[in-house]
Amino acid sequence: MSDLTDFTVAQLRDGFRKGDFSAREAADAFIGAVEAGRVLNAFIVETPEHAIAAAEAADRGRASGEFGALSGVPLGIKDLFCTEGYQTTAASHILEGFKPTYESTVTARLFGAGAGMLGKLNMDQFAMGSSNETSAFGNVISPWRRRDGGNAALAPGGSSGGSSAAIAARLVPAATGTDTGGSIRQPAAFTGISGIKPTYGRCSRWGIVAFASSLDQAGPMARDVRDCALLLEVMSGFDPKDSTSLDIPVPKWEAGLSSDLKGKRVGIPKEYRVDGMPEEIEALWQQGIAWMKDAGAEIVDVSLPHTKYALPAYYIIAPAEASSNLARYDGVRYGQRELPDGAGLQDMYAATRAAGFGAEVKRRIMIGTYVLSAGYYDAYYTQAQKVRALIVRDFEQAWERCDLLLTPTAPSAAFALGEKQADPIAMYLNDVFTVPASLAGLPGMSVPAGLDAHGLPLGLQIIGKPLDEQGVLNAGLAIEERAGFTARAERWW
Numbered sequence: 001m002s003d004l005t006d007f008t009v010a011q012l013r014d015g016f017r018k019g020d021f022s023a024r025e026a027a028d029a030f031i032g033a034v035e036a037g038r039v040l041n042a043f044i045v046e047t048p049e050h051a052i053a054a055a056e057a058a059d060r061g062r063a064s065g066e067f068g069a070l071s072g073v074p075l076g077i078k079d080l081f082c083t084e085g086y087q088t089t090a091a092s093h094i095l096e097g098f099k100p101t102y103e104s105t106v107t108a109r110l111f112g113a114g115a116g117m118l119g120k121l122n123m124d125q126f127a128m129g130s131s132n133e134t135s136a137f138g139n140v141i142s143p144w145r146r147r148d149g150g151n152a153a154l155a156p157g158g159s160s161g162g163s164s165a166a167i168a169a170r171l172v173p174a175a176t177g178t179d180t181g182g183s184i185r186q187p188a189a190f191t192g193i194s195g196i197k198p199t200y201g202r203c204s205r206w207g208i209v210a211f212a213s214s215l216d217q218a219g220p221m222a223r224d225v226r227d228c229a230l231l232l233e234v235m236s237g238f239d240p241k242d243s244t245s246l247d248i249p250v251p252k253w254e255a256g257l258s259s260d261l262k263g264k265r266v267g268i269p270k271e272y273r274v275d276g277m278p279e280e281i282e283a284l285w286q287q288g289i290a291w292m293k294d295a296g297a298e299i300v301d302v303s304l305p306h307t308k309y310a311l312p313a314y315y316i317i318a319p320a321e322a323s324s325n326l327a328r329y330d331g332v333r334y335g336q337r338e339l340p341d342g343a344g345l346q347d348m349y350a351a352t353r354a355a356g357f358g359a360e361v362k363r364r365i366m367i368g369t370y371v372l373s374a375g376y377y378d379a380y381y382t383q384a385q386k387v388r389a390l391i392v393r394d395f396e397q398a399w400e401r402c403d404l405l406l407t408p409t410a411p412s413a414a415f416a417l418g419e420k421q422a423d424p425i426a427m428y429l430n431d432v433f434t435v436p437a438s439l440a441g442l443p444g445m446s447v448p449a450g451l452d453a454h455g456l457p458l459g460l461q462i463i464g465k466p467l468d469e470q471g472v473l474n475a476g477l478a479i480e481e482r483a484g485f486t487a488r489a490e491r492w493w
Contacts, residue, residue, distance in 0.1 A: 004029035005170040009073050009227040010254075012173055016058070016072030023055035023062075023072035027116055030074050033171045034118055039493045040141045042166040044079050045087050046119040054116030061114070068114025069234055076166045076175035079120040080127055081107050081218075082207040086117075090209040091125045091135040094356025095335045104207025105239045106176060106218050113234045118172055121162030125358045126326065127180055127211040130430040132161025132187075133421050134360040142191060142414055143169035143489035147455035152416040154456070157187025157430075163221045164191040168489055174222035174231055178208060180215045181314050182410075182434025185446040188221055189409035189459025192448040192487060194476065195221040196228045199467050200441030201246035203232075204239035212321035213244075215314075215438050225447065225476045229253040232469065248467070256470050259478040262296035264471070267402030271307035272433060274411065281408050281458065284450050288406055288460045288479060295478035300402050304394040309387045310436040315428060316371050316384035317439075322361075323368030329356065363424065392440045399465050404475050407433050409446040409459035437463045447476045448485040457487065 004026050007015065012026055031048045051074040058071040082088045082100040089095040103111070111117070124134040132140040132155060142156040142165055156165040160177035164187035167175055177184040179197035188195030196219050203218040210216060220231035233253055239245040268289060273282070289299055331337035331352030338351035357365070371380035398405065411432055420426045437444040443466075446459040460479055464472035 005033045007173060008223050009070070009174045010230060012073045013070065016062070017067055023058035024052065026072055027051040027055035027074050030118055030172060037166070037169050037171045037493055040143060040165050040169060040171070041138050042122055042140050042162040042169070042171060043119040044089060044091065044122050044137050047086055047117050050086070051116035051118050054111065054114065058114050068112070069230070070110060071114035073114065073173065074116040074118045075110060076119060076121045076163060076172035077107055077117050078123055078160055078163050078176050078178060080123060080178050080209045081176055082209070083107055083117065083120065086120065088120065088209070090127070091123045091137055092356060092358065092361065093136045093336055094329050094352070096136070098335050100207070102207060105204035105241065106208070106235050109234050109237070110176070121166060121175055123162050124159035124360070126209065126322070126361050127159040127178055127183055128322070128360050128364055129158040130186060130427050131155035131415070131417065131420065132158040133417060134358050136358055139417055140165045141417070143493065144191060144414060144456055145490070145492065154414040155190065155417050157190035157414065159183040160187050160221060164188055164193060167191070167193045167221055167223060169493070174220060174227050176218060176235070177221045178216055178218050179438065180211050180318060181438045182431040184219045184221055185434050185444055185459070185461060186410050186430055188446040189448070189457065190414040192457030192485065193221060193223055194225055194228050194445065194447050194480070195219060196232060196445040196469070196472065197438070197443065198232060198236065198469055199246070199443045201244050202236045202469070204237070204242040204245050206239055206241040210325040212318040213325060214321060215318060225473055225480050226254060226257060228445070229257055229473050251470060253470055253473055257477055258474050259295055259481050261292065261475060261478055264297045264404060264475070265300050265402040266292045266297045266475070267300050267302035267398055267405045269302050269304045269307065269398070269405055269407060271304050272407045274432060277411055280452050281411065284458050284460065285406070285408050288449060291479055291482040292406060292475070294482060302398045302401055302405070304398060304436065306387060306390045306394050307436055310391055310439055311428065311432055313384040313387040313391070314431070314435045314439060315367070316380050317388065319364040319368035320372050320381050321368070323365045323372060326361070326365055329353065388439050391436055395440045395442060403465065404471055405463040406475070407461045407463065409433060409461040413452040413454070413456035413458055433461060442466060443469045443472045445472045445476045447479045447483070449479055449483045450485070451487055
């Protein structure tokens with residue numbers, strides 16, 4: 001039997017159902033991989049007992065002919081999802097030791113389908129970051145290395161960097177991620193895996209620690225498109241506990257997968273050719289266009305004229321919502337509390353937040369509070385919301401000419417840890433290709449499509465119309481089949 005840690009989610013599910021191996025064997029294989037990969041710091045909390053309990057339940061179910069959609073499949077869970085009885089920190093000291101008494105809707109659906117949890121995955125603190133360097137529990141290290149004679153530790157992307165690194169290193173077959181401005185798609189591109197952000201409202205936000213409520217969306221990250229499709233089916237669906245949840249049926253995305261794009265029009269937005277973009281990113285984009293043509297699609301040029309304003313608008317709207325959401329962390333009800341001698345209530349608030357929040361979280365709270373203040377609300381926040389409306393309109397007009405959009409996922413391959421940490425603006429620019437779809441609430445997916453000159457993964461992004469996850473997945477499958485991406489990180493850990 002091949003090493004079970006090399007199996008995809010679909011292979012684990014199907015092999016378990018056929019009796020090729022037991023769920024306990026699969027769980028044990030991945031538990032061993034998690035232990036061997038601790039140097040990557042991908043996990044904040046390891047939960048082998050949860051994975052084993054789910055595996056044993058799956059094995060009992062198979063004996064009686066009862067199968068869940070994910071029976072026999074252990075997963076990693078980003079530490080932004082509340083998990084009943086298991087520490088949930090959002091990678092922040094202010095929540096260290098917090099064990100929810102409830103389960104997030106997304107994880108409840110995954111566990112209800114038979115999946116086990118291998119652990120809670122590291123991330124940028126409160127999902128604020130693009131490199132996984134803002135975690136209070138230390139940065140995640142990508143399993144990839146440049147082929148340049150050096151040995152620089154690389155960023156796995158962010159904020160879902162623990163998820164991307166764990167999948168790329170074969171510590172987990174798949175994981176949950178969240179995407180506010182690109183935090184599923186950018187780390188997927190950096191580590192050579194696939195990840196999809198569905199239409200805003202497809203997956204319930206209930207039980208997910210909030211960053212920016214009008215942008216946050218859960219989604220799956222895995223090694224291929226099929227796994228993303230089958231996981232998204234389980235994760236999606238209406239939830240009355242979430243007022244933004246969409247009350248619509250969940251399609252059978254896995255069954256509907258097809259790489260035949262005949263009759264589809266794929267748009268190429270000219271504004272995504274940004275200044276300073278490496279030639280190899282442009283070359284990969286052109287290769288992706290050729291693959292789309294080969295799959296039967298018609299290529300059309302489109303314009304999204306307000307794209308250049310997307311990043312500044314995002315970094316007003318997201319911090320504004322964060323400053324409101326994070327006001328709940330006050331040291332009173334849960335999490336960390338700092339209470340200096342003789343301190344009053346306001347002193348406790350200040351001391352708790354000063355000790356509990358990291359520098360990037362404080363920066364964004366301060367930005368958000370500033371743009372929401374009485375003297376600047378109209379000048380900044382109101383204007384940013386108007387720009388957001390214009391970006392939505394750009395996409396609506398583009399859909400009159402095309403069905404999907406094809407762009408690069410990120411403006412570069414993975415960079416070294418520490419390389420951009422001193423320059424917040426340079427770090428924010430990592431989201432330049434992913435933010436527009438987030439502001440418009442559109443489905444977007446990154447698929448690995450090639451390697452750069454140093455042997456690091458590069459991804460292509462597909463953006464679809466609202467609720468057209470099937471179209472996005474099918475285009476992703478067309479790229480996957482033609483790219484034939486089989487590269488993996490050479491084991492050094």
